Amino acid sequence: MxxxxxxxxxxxxxxxxxxxxxxxxxxxxxxxxxxxxxxxxxxxxxxxxxxxxxxxxxxxxxxxxxxxxxxxxxxxxxxxxxxxxxxxxxxxxxxxxxxxxxxxxxxxxxxxxxxxxxxxxxxxxxxxxxxxxxxxxxxxxxxxxxxxxxxxxxxxxxxxxxxxxxxxxxxxxxxxxxxxxxxxxxxxxxxxxxxxxxxxxxxxxxxxxxxxxxxxxxxxxxxxxxxxxxxxxxTVNPVVVTAAALSRADELARGFVESFTRGTGQYCTKPGLLFVPAGSGMAGRVAAALVDLAPEAWLLTEQIAASAATGLAELVAAGGTVAGQAPGPGNGWTTPTTVLSAPIEKLRSGSRLLEECFGPVAIVTEYADRAELEHALGELQGTLAAAVMAGEDDQDVPWLVERLTALAGRVTVGDWPTGVAVTGAQHHGGPWPATTRxxxxxxxxxxxxxFTRPVAYQNVPDAALPPPLRAGNPWRLPRRVDGVVTLP
Amino acid sequence: MxxxxxxxxxxxxxxxxxxxxxxxxxxxxxxxxxxxxxxxxxxxxxxxxxxxxxxxxxxxxxxxxxxxxxxxxxxxxxxxxxxxxxxxxxxxxxxxxxxxxxxxxxxxxxxxxxxxxxxxxxxxxxxxxxxxxxxxxxxxxxxxxxxxxxxxxxxxxxxxxxxxxxxxxxxxxxxxxxxxxxxxxxxxxxxxxxxxxxxxxxxxxxxxxxxxxxxxxxxxxxxxxxxxxxxxxxTVNPVVVTAAALSRADELARGFVESFTRGTGQYCTKPGLLFVPAGSGMAGRVAAALVDLAPEAWLLTEQIAASAATGLAELVAAGGTVAGQAPGPGNGWTTPTTVLSAPIEKLRSGSRLLEECFGPVAIVTEYADRAELEHALGELQGTLAAAVMAGEDDQDVPWLVERLTALAGRVTVGDWPTGVAVTGAQHHGGPWPATTRxxxxxxxxxxxxxFTRPVAYQNVPDAALPPPLRAGNPWRLPRRVDGVVTLP
Incomplete structure (x- = not known):
């Protein structure tokens, strides 16, 4: 070519x-x-x-x-x-x-x-x-x-x-x-x-x-x-909805749709898997929100469109059931926006359900209790981000944050994982295979x-040192001298 | 077994x-x-x-x-x-x-x-x-x-x-x-x-x-x-002796022997390759110093002793010539302390001469001019440390330090590379294959x-944060808050 x-x-x-x-x-x-x-x-x-x-x-x-x-x-x-x-x-x-x-x-x-x-x-x-x-x-x-x-x-x-x-x-x-x-x-x-x-x-x-x-x-x-x-x-970027959060179930369903369909679902931080309390009817609420909210949107390439269709079929084969769907546009590279429900016992290490499906596709799964949820979280791969949707003073937040820390490079509470702020505290990474590093x-x-590598200079005369280390500090850098940070 | x-x-x-x-x-x-x-x-x-x-x-x-x-x-x-x-x-x-x-x-x-x-x-x-x-x-x-x-x-x-x-x-x-x-x-x-x-x-x-x-x-x-x-x-940890350093050639020869025989040559920071100005007679001086200084010393294991002997033979086969030798003890695991000389044109990427020989074995090589030295340094593998032995206000130091920076995790001037201080500025690493990271x-x-991995927490309530991030700073850590380092 x-x-x-x-x-x-x-x-x-x-x-x-x-x-x-x-x-x-x-x-x-x-x-x-x-x-x-x-x-x-x-x-x-x-x-x-x-x-x-x-x-x-x-x-x-x-x-x-x-x-x-x-x-x-x-x-x-x-x-x-x-x-x-x-x-x-x-x-x-x-x-x-x-x-x-x-x-x-x-x-x-x-x-x-x-x-x-x-x-x-x-x-x-x-x-x-x-x-x-x-x-x-x-x-x-x-x-x-x-x-x-x-x-x-x-x-x-x-x-x-x-x-x-x-x-x-x-x-x-x-x-x-x-x-x-x-x-x-x-x-x-x-x-x-x-x-x-x-x-x-x-x-x-x-x-x-x-x-x-x-x-x-x-x-x-x-x-x-x-x-x-x-x-x-x-990655899959799991989101856990706690029992206390269900008072705003419809708001969460709409937020989930908005988040997982953003950029036609082509975000590396797309929330691909929503854990909800059993009996919350969340899959149905998400399916209903889809009808309102799913944008008319295209995929980036023919190959991505084909992979999304294949991925959807694989998710169904792995135990998912289509709970709601909004058709894509009738032209160009497109795929239906789809929410699936999947029984939590199908979420086992190695299952296709636990791998990313790039595009506007997401899964809702119900947990009966904390033990079942913890077990399922233990099956997940490393992920860029993970989120908790909680209630006021929700007692489930501390243990969930600790549990998700083991899985993710970023843990959010109340925010969908999609947005990645460019700041000093940001970490857009995560355990293997979210990143190789x-x-x-x-x-x-x-x-x-x-893109740097540390080098130590031992008894090197000032004129031979790189600028960051020279006595005059020509690049005006903060430096830790004998353990104390000194500003230029 | x-x-x-x-x-x-x-x-x-x-x-x-x-x-x-x-x-x-x-x-x-x-x-x-x-x-x-x-x-x-x-x-x-x-x-x-x-x-x-x-x-x-x-x-x-x-x-x-x-x-x-x-x-x-x-x-x-x-x-x-x-x-x-x-x-x-x-x-x-x-x-x-x-x-x-x-x-x-x-x-x-x-x-x-x-x-x-x-x-x-x-x-x-x-x-x-x-x-x-x-x-x-x-x-x-x-x-x-x-x-x-x-x-x-x-x-x-x-x-x-x-x-x-x-x-x-x-x-x-x-x-x-x-x-x-x-x-x-x-x-x-x-x-x-x-x-x-x-x-x-x-x-x-x-x-x-x-x-x-x-x-x-x-x-x-x-x-x-x-x-x-x-x-x-x-690694090989090359050391360059400049022309201006030759006024103390005998002192350097003795220092080299003391450094490369330390711990019976079983330091990862052993200076294994000494670059000296042509005509300095340094190989002979080192050989003479060996007679005085080579300690009666043992190797750590039978396998290391055997590898040292094999390595010495390989260095000779690759173009090295034994310039001086002091016998090891007559018992236990031992090998002769040996300095070889090698023509600089034999130092080519892939040559055995550019790989570590673990044990009391080192090589001296002569360079005719800066161009020849620079060319040879370009053939070396990544190394933990590299050193320059220089004269007062030596004009060769700046370019050599810059050149060795590309090769090494630590560059020393005047110090042999053997010692590794445990301090904040230390870097005991170096380009591949000195380390895998x-x-x-x-x-x-x-x-x-x-042994840590960063995790970012987004809008996580205080009680669910790990101790380093809690409002009360219970671990009393220095923290960068909105770009400014704050001490506990």
């Missing part, structure tokens, strides 16, 4: 072709990134930040054009995409601020004998595999690209084949702003493998399916010099340190 | 047999650790610290007996082992202090909407594979055990087969101090595999050879739920966070 085809998600029509990268082009991009890496690393954070802010300005300045391209390729709708582009610009500025603030380097100096001083050093070129479901926030100029650049690493992005035209346009936008070697975009399936295998590549960041992420992780593990793969993958986050301030 | 045999390293005589763990015993130990894990995690840091300090006291209180056992099994000598036991006790107290201080949890609270609060949570049972070369600092109660307990994780240690009697004695000592389930020791080759494969195990910490560490890493990667393996492995350290304050 020498072209990526750009489709209109709403009609399924092929509207444009974009040539994929040749092996020579991929090699050239990687060599340029490797050559640029020392210079990118040595660029002071204030200058990296200036470039990231310029990228943010460029995104916003071209919003009309970018939203139109993205809407055609994704079918996600102008309103959502315009909001997303604003958040993506905000994220670029946020990572700029995090880079300048500098805590992510964890600079530590012990002045005793031996004198030891440690800082994070940038890893080098990062291969970024963006997601199709957030073309701006997790795409070509999304969180991984922003975090890697902020941390002082050049980036080579593998274009998502679902958005070849948008990706190419974002590449031009980046090329206008960034110095040579800081950024490249390559495309085509072979290019992805070449990026992971290249000795120039120092780390891989991926957002997408478990199958895709684990394939890259396996490939990286076969290298002579194994490199980290930060793969953030789709459960100790890391792809969103928020913590996203930068993934 | 149902027993581990305890040998006298100085005579090679089998002196005692210790039965290895049965599969039932291994399962029982893991189940007990898993059952204890929530309680260990919930134990306040001050109480964890009290237990670690009690372990330190017990080590020192039993020093005479422990040193005698260790000396027989290791041949490392009473003086060294007595010093090591003191440092191991200090390390336990250090990790106790780090746990109480609490920065390692990186507690971060954002009070906006949504309210997000993040802390590290303990991973659960940690399988520790200690090293034979530091029976106290990296052994049964060494840095990995201390760090895991300090971080709130139960530990199951796989006894190093080189020290079955010492390991069993240390197990008793730990059992006297620690509550049930916090600590177990298992032994036997099969037990090691069972630890890594068990669903109860949450992480693996290993110190030892590349072969051993990578075998565990591969095993962990085959699990359904892949877990992190923190393997710290032996180059972003982590097995020594110093950074060792604890390996």
């Amino acid at each position: 020498t072209v990526d085809v750009s489709y209109d998600a709403r009609t399924g029509a092929a509207v444009e072709e974009v040539a994929v990268s040749t092996p020579f082009e991929v090699d050239t991009a990687l060599a340029a990134a490797a050559a640029a890496a020392p210079g990118v690393a040595a660029t002071p954070p204030v200058e990296r930040a200036r470039l990231l802010r310029a990228l943010a300005d460029a995104l916003e300045g071209r919003a009309d054009e970018l939203v139109a391209l993205a809407d055609r390729e994704t079918g996600l709708g102008e309103e959502r995409l315009r909001m997303e582009i604003g958040r993506a610009a905000g994220q670029l500025r946020y990572h700029a601020d995090v880079a300048v603030e500098g805590s992510y380097l964890d600079v530590t100096i012990d002045t005793g004998a031996p004198r030891l001083a440690r800082t994070g050093v940038p890893l080098g070129p990062v291969a970024v595999f963006g997601a199709s479901n957030f073309p701006f926030l997790f795409g070509v100029l999304g969180t991984d690209t922003a975090a890697a650049l902020a941390a002082g690493c050049p980036v080579v992005v593998k274009a998502n084949p679902a958005q070849p035209v948008l990706s190419a346009r974002l590449r031009l936008l980046a090329a206008d702003v960034l110095p040579a070697g800081w950024f490249a975009l390559v495309s085509g399936f072979e290019a992805g493998g070449a990026l992971v295998a290249s000795p120039h590549t120092a780390a891989v960041a991926f957002t997408g399916s478990q199958r895709g992420g684990l394939a890259l992780w396996r490939l990286a593990n076969e290298r002579d010099v194994v490199i980290p793969v930060f793969a953030e993958m789709g 459960p100790a890391t986050t792809s969103v928020g301030a913590g996203a930068l340190s993934r | 149902t027993v581990d045999v305890s040998y006298d390293a100085r005579t090679g005589a089998a002196v005692e047999e210790v039965a290895v763990s049965t599969p039932f015993e291994v399962d029982t130990a893991l189940a007990a650790a898993a059952a204890a894990a929530p309680g260990v995690a919930a134990t306040p840091p001050v109480e964890r610290a009290r237990l670690l300090r009690a372990l330190a006291d017990a080590l020192e209180g039993r020093a005479d007996e422990l040193v005698a056992l260790a000396d027989r099994e290791t041949g490392l000598g009473e003086e060294r082992l007595r010093m090591e036991i003191g440092r191991a006790a200090g390390q336990l107290r250090y990790h106790a202090d780090v746990a109480v201080e609490g920065s390692y949890l990186d507690v971060t609270i954002d009070t906006g909407a949504p309210r997000l609060a993040r802390t590290g949570v303990p991973l659960g049972p940690v399988a520790v594979f200690g090293a034979s070369n530091f029976p106290f600092l990296f052994g049964v109660l060494g840095t990995d055990t201390a760090a895991a307990l300090a971080a709130g994780c139960p530990v199951v240690v796989k006894a190093n087969p080189a020290q079955p009697v010492l390991s069993a004695r240390l197990r008793l000592l730990a059992a006297d101090v620690l509550p049930a389930g916090w600590f177990a020791l298992v032994s036997g080759f099969e037990a090691g595999g069972a630890l890594v494969a068990s669903p109860h195990t949450a992480a693996v910490a290993f110190t030892g050879s590349q072969r051993g560490g990578l075998a565990l890493w591969r095993l962990a990667n085959e699990r359904d739920v892949v877990i992190p393996v923190f393997a710290e492995m032996g 180059p972003a982590t350290t097995s020594v110093g304050a950074g060792a604890l966070s390996r």
